[in-house]
Each structure stands twice: as C-alpha cells, then as structure tokens.
Amino acid sequence: MTHRTPADFLDRNTYPLGQPESKTWTELVNISKKSLNETGACILKNFVHQSILDRMVIETEHIVNKSHFCKDNHNVFFEKDDVSLPVDHPLRIRQDTSLNSIPYDLMDPADALHQLYNWYPLITFLSAILGHTLYRMADPMAALTLNVMNEYQNHGWHYDESQVTITLLIQKPEAGGVFECVPDLRKFDTDDYSKLGAILNGSDEGLVPLNVEPGDLLIFAGFYSLHRVTPVIGETTRYVGTLCYKDRPNVMNSPEVQQLFYGRVNQG
Ligand SMILES: O=C(O)CCC(=O)C(=O)O
Numbered sequence: 001m002t003h004r005t006p007a008d009f010l011d012r013n014t015y016p017l018g019q020p021e022s023k024t025w026t027e028l029v030n031i032s033k034k035s036l037n038e039t040g041a042c043i044l045k046n047f048v049h050q051s052i053l054d055r056m057v058i059e060t061e062h063i064v065n066k067s068h069f070c071k072d073n074h075n076v077f078f079e080k081d082d083v084s085l086p087v088d089h090p091l092r093i094r095q096d097t098s099l100n101s102i103p104y105d106l107m108d109p110a111d112a113l114h115q116l117y118n119w120y121p122l123i124t125f126l127s128a129i130l131g132h133t134l135y136r137m138a139d140p141m142a143a144l145t146l147n148v149m150n151e152y153q154n155h156g157w158h159y160d161e162s163q164v165t166i167t168l169l170i171q172k173p174e175a176g177g178v179f180e181c182v183p184d185l186r187k188f189d190t191d192d193y194s195k196l197g198a199i200l201n202g203s204d205e206g207l208v209p210l211n212v213e214p215g216d217l218l219i220f221a222g223f224y225s226l227h228r229v230t231p232v233i234g235e236t237t238r239y240v241g242t243l244c245y246k247d248r249p250n251v252m253n254s255p256e257v258q259q260l261f262y263g264r265v266n267q268g
C-alpha cells in the first residue's frame, strides 16, 4: 500500500482531519479540549496506523546513527544552581537526563513523521483544540525532534518551556520508559515548592503514569505539569517524536540552546 498523503496515515472514520467542521471533527475537538483543560493531557489513541508506525521505525533507524547524545544534570526549570538557597531546597535538587536526539534538519521530507508534522489539516485541528492559531516552529532543528532512549536512558523531572507539548510515541521499550506526570503542580506549588520537594524525594502523591502506546498522539500541558520519562529497560529502544508548534510564526531557539540540545548551531 502506498501512502500519498498523511490523511492515509490515520483512520478516516475516527480521525477525519481532512473534513474540518464535520460533526465527527467538531466532537473530537471538543472532547480533546475538555480533556486537556480538565486533566492537563489528551491522548488520541491509535492516531496513526500500525503500518505507518512500522515505516516511522525504519525511517528513524535510517538516521539514528546521526543522533546527538545529550546528557544533562538540571533542576526542574533548567535553571542555574541558586547557591543562595539551602542545599536541600527543591529548586536545587538536580535530575539526570540522558537521551539521544535527532533534529528536524536530518530527516528526509519524504519521511512519514516529517510529512505528518507539515500537514495543514493536523495544524488546523491542533489549533482548534488549543483555541488559537498554531505555526510550525521556524527552528531548523527543534521544530520536530525524535528522541531516542536506549536501555538505562531517561528524562528527569522537569517542566517544559512551551505551554503545550505534542508527542507521537513511535516505539516503546520492553519495560520502563514510562511517561509520568503530576498534573498542574506548578499552579499549586509556587510559594514553598513543598509538593515539588516531596516528588523529587520519591513521593508518588499526585503522580499519574500516562498510558501512552505506540501510535498515540499526546497533547500535554507540560508547562504546568511536572513530568519525566522513567529509565528504559531492555534492548528495545524507545522512539518518540516531538512536534513543536508555536502561537506565533518565526520562533527560533537561540544558538546556545541549539548547541546544548543538538551539539551544533543551525540558524537557518
Ligand atoms: O519522551 C517523552 O515522551 C516526553 C519528553 C519530554 O518531556 C520533552 O521532550 O520535554
């Protein structure tokens, strides 16, 4: 079967993205909006067909040898260590992150993930869910990233810089590699960071593991919800695509941020 357009990547009955304003489309937008507002996340199950996932795995493995190894030790906001605070202050607790990333400029425009990211009906659909117009990020590397996590690699507790993050899980490991979050923690915890401190010291109060399977599209309020990916266990690599859209056009990362995440600079 050949797939000429990303409309063929999806089940047309469940996800009629090519028919905006149809009854099913409108209902889907409303349900997704409600879920995002009430729980901080919306999971569109089985968003792409298994055959497309298989293709995405192959296309990822084609370029995975060019991925950039990022190892970081950071607090939840990726800030510099504030030595004026007590050593055990939650803002001084640091997390290890270790993963490999494949930036957008290494992907082939014919790759399924690349095509999906650039597909206008998807951008229109996501804009309707978020309630404002989205634009593709202008950054030649960060607009679309594939995160690659091999055994023992993980993504430590953090908040995202963007209000909302959109991911597509492409391959999940045998065990571990679980996306866990504490919904809305940032809103409740601005004074003394005591709830943050509890989580960073191992409490699981308020912690929700999200049941994300390969093929699911996750829309996630990563600015307000503390989240992490637990260490991968086993030989199967975890692949996740991160689709970056912004509420205004022409948004780029700084050369410093590009250097940190991808080990080089590409300002377009
Ligand atoms: O790997 C994931 O599922 C999410 C990664 C994440 O939190 C991020 O890229 O900010």
Ligand SMILES: [Fe+2]
Pocket: 158, 159, 160, 165, 222, 227
């Ligand atoms: Fe994140």
